[in-house]
Amino acid sequence: MTDYNQQMIEKYRENFLKEVEHNVEEGEWVKMCMQCGVCSGSCPFGPYWEHPPQELFMMIRAGKRDEVLKSDSMWMCTSCYNCIARCPRGLPITHIIHGLATYAKRLGLAPKEQPTAKFAQLFWDNLTKTGRVNELKLGLALYFKVGEGLKTALENKDLGLAMLKAKRMNPFELVGGHKCKDIKGLHAILAKAEEIEERKIGMKA
Amino acid sequence: MPEAIATNQTILVVGGGISGMSAALEAAECGKQVILVEKNPSVGGRVAQLYKYFPKLCHPKCGLEINLRRTKANKNLRLMTLTEVTAVEGEPGNYTVTLKKHPRYVNENCTACGACARAVEAEFDDEYNFGLGKRKGAYLPHNLAYPQRYVIDPRILGTPDAEKAKAACKYDAIDLDMQPEEIKLTVGAIIWATGWKPYDANKIQPYGYDRYPNVITSVEFERMADPFGPTGGRILRPSDGKEAKDVAFIQCAGSRDRNHLKHCSRICCMATLKQTTYLREKYGDDYKASIYYIDIRAIDRIDDFHRRVKEDPNTRFIKSKVASITEDKETRNPILHGVDIEGYHRYSNPHDLVVLAIGMEPSVPADAFPAKVRFNEEGFIVPDEANGAIFAAGCSEDALDVNRAVQSATASALHAIQVINRVAGTEG
Numbered sequence A: 001m002t003d004y005n006q007q008m009i010e011k012y013r014e015n016f017l018k019e020v021e022h023n024v025e026e027g028e029w030v031k032m033c034m035q036c037g038v039c040s041g042s043c044p045f046g047p048y049w050e051h052p053p054q055e056l057f058m059m060i061r062a063g064k065r066d067e068v069l070k071s072d073s074m075w076m077c078t079s080c081y082n083c084i085a086r087c088p089r090g091l092p093i094t095h096i097i098h099g100l101a102t103y104a105k106r107l108g109l110a111p112k113e114q115p116t117a118k119f120a121q122l123f124w125d126n127l128t129k130t131g132r133v134n135e136l137k138l139g140l141a142l143y144f145k146v147g148e149g150l151k152t153a154l155e156n157k158d159l160g161l162a163m164l165k166a167k168r169m170n171p172f173e174l175v176g177g178h179k180c181k182d183i184k185g186l187h188a189i190l191a192k193a194e195e196i197e198e199r200k201i202g203m204k205a
Numbered sequence B: 001m002p003e004a005i006a007t008n009q010t011i012l013v014v015g016g017g018i019s020g021m022s023a024a025l026e027a028a029e030c031g032k033q034v035i036l037v038e039k040n041p042s043v044g045g046r047v048a049q050l051y052k053y054f055p056k057l058c059h060p061k062c063g064l065e066i067n068l069r070r071t072k073a074n075k076n077l078r079l080m081t082l083t084e085v086t087a088v089e090g091e092p093g094n095y096t097v098t099l100k101k102h103p104r105y106v107n108e109n110c111t112a113c114g115a116c117a118r119a120v121e122a123e124f125d126d127e128y129n130f131g132l133g134k135r136k137g138a139y140l141p142h143n144l145a146y147p148q149r150y151v152i153d154p155r156i157l158g159t160p161d162a163e164k165a166k167a168a169c170k171y172d173a174i175d176l177d178m179q180p181e182e183i184k185l186t187v188g189a190i191i192w193a194t195g196w197k198p199y200d201a202n203k204i205q206p207y208g209y210d211r212y213p214n215v216i217t218s219v220e221f222e223r224m225a226d227p228f229g230p231t232g233g234r235i236l237r238p239s240d241g242k243e244a245k246d247v248a249f250i251q252c253a254g255s256r257d258r259n260h261l262k263h264c265s266r267i268c269c270m271a272t273l274k275q276t277t278y279l280r281e282k283y284g285d286d287y288k289a290s291i292y293y294i295d296i297r298a299i300d301r302i303d304d305f306h307r308r309v310k311e312d313p314n315t316r317f318i319k320s321k322v323a324s325i326t327e328d329k330e331t332r333n334p335i336l337h338g339v340d341i342e343g344y345h346r347y348s349n350p351h352d353l354v355v356l357a358i359g360m361e362p363s364v365p366a367d368a369f370p371a372k373v374r375f376n377e378e379g380f381i382v383p384d385e386a387n388g389a390i391f392a393a394g395c396s397e398d399a400l401d402v403n404r405a406v407q408s409a410t411a412s413a414l415h416a417i418q419v420i421n422r423v424a425g426t427e428g
């Protein structure tokens, strides 16, 4: 638990819906849900969610703060946008779900060993380092840090070879790898974005 | 019809459904001159396509018959079928209306003996039965059609069928040279009652109405339940003609949905509750009905009806909007997928037949409307000063059941009568 989390608990005591509306991207839409269930039924990953979107939205209204934020449900979303396309009330469900995941992470409540969450971090770190995704390093990190190491790597060997053949992956990426022209500039942009984000959160908090 | 018979003390009623007929009769029975124009060859509108009426489960034909008797008895009311309004100009008390009258190719001599239909070979989809059956190229729209006069489908003109029909008629009623007419009328007030049409089920992609034969709409179900309908009153699966005993109803199909109609169509909950009673009527205890719903909106006094259906052990309510339908390739059973809200159970339920409780939208879209009136977001006419003396009745005003549609019709008749009285007052 972080101080930030404690701060938020105190600020929004008993009113989790308001907390979500203030702090989660598109959170103000949650109250528009009429609980029809189309989103949950349309999600290709539906059966794997502990609480499908419809249920999450009801839990938010019911004030189940811990159950929602500590849930791994939000991390199941693959951004297929099926739910958004079909929601009869036009809720930007995908965005809310990612918003919830981001908020949970910011509060330090996101599940630690959740593979999608881990991969998201790996991807971000990999990308921001050079401004280009290093497929080889990312792939290996995925196999060894998220997957079952050598076993996962071997399972995916054909895919890797095919990517090499199609020049989608380069073995020399292991040393250095390609990068964008102005890494310094990129890092400055990211730092600025982070600063703005921090300020926004600070303002709301 | 010559121009002289309508004056600025005449009321024009557009649409001969239950609302238009009611409004026209109310005004005519108050002594006003009324012209009722109907696009189809026969009056009655959508109500004539229902098997039974909620809430009393009486036969709609009975109510229509009373109206027809009143119509025949009233000298102030003149009916023009196969006629549409193409333009409206002017102001309250003085409108010029342009009508287009399509030829029926059958005149007043017709006795409805049906010899022409027997002579003709060509068959077309029967509109009255939503294409569930066929009708001949010379036809009576349905048993109770008024006027009781046959119609020649223009598609047989120029074919040997047209000549066969003409030759078969002993009463010299068939006139293949009839031409479309444009008619201009002066009227003082207009009642707009063109009603509703079912939302196009093909647009609800996840439900597969266009792909799966055993997914039908509630209006088609009404036709199936009717003993005079295309299946002789039997509930049959379109895929194999077998009786459907396990029937699912999907509520809000096309309604309350930003991707389709935003409004609640208001009558479809009641229509489904009513339709489950058709199953009991046909099968006794040997059936299963499953209603998938968001919430049941059986308004005020008809909630009793809702409660009665809820007590029926053969009818199950599942609180969930179905997300999608697939089909079992072998049995051709539609399989309904979704998550219910009472426990968030994920289901994949096969059924014999699925009925989409289809939404209602205005039959004349706002952008094709021949006069300047105000519409709401859904395309229904809103009462407004700016509408002048054009008054909406029935489902042109909102998605309404018959009871409310007739109330709305009476109100519009009163408005129109006031305008005519004002005109009469100034003209003496």
Ligand SMILES: Cc1cc2nc3c(=O)[nH]c(=O)nc-3n(C[C@H](O)[C@H](O)[C@H](O)COP(=O)(O)OP(=O)(O)OC[C@H]3O[C@@H](n4cnc5c(N)ncnc54)[C@H](O)[C@@H]3O)c2cc1C
Pocket: B014, B015, B016, B017, B018, B019, B020, B037, B038, B039, B040, B043, B044, B045, B046, B047, B050, B052, B053, B054, B055, B083, B084, B085, B193, B194, B195, B196, B197, B218, B219, B222, B267, B271, B274, B358, B360, B363, B364, B393, B394, B395, B396, B400, B401, B402, B403, B405
């Ligand atoms: C599945 C289903 C079941 C239903 N069951 C019931 C029930 O049991 N009980 C109940 O109370 N209600 C029921 N309803 C509702 C009922 O159908 C409507 O309340 C009723 O039809 C309204 O009548 P109306 O005259 O306003 O419109 P309509 O019946 O639509 O009549 C409009 C008329 O205008 C004509 N028209 C259209 N366009 C033009 C034009 N441009 N020019 C001239 N004429 C035109 C049409 O041909 C038609 O004759 C049901 C509806 C559905 C969908």
Ligand code: SF4
Pocket: A032, A033, A034, A035, A036, A037, A038, A039, A040, A053, A054, A057, A086, A087, A088, A089, A090, A091, A093
């Ligand atoms: S589809 Fe939309 S309205 Fe329906 S449960 Fe999901 S978020 Fe709520």
Ligand code: SF4
Pocket: B251, B252, B253, B255, B256, B263, B264, B265, B266, B267, B268, B269, B270, B295, B296, B297, B357, B359
């Ligand atoms: S009446 Fe019932 S089925 Fe029809 S749109 Fe309204 S809630 Fe849905």
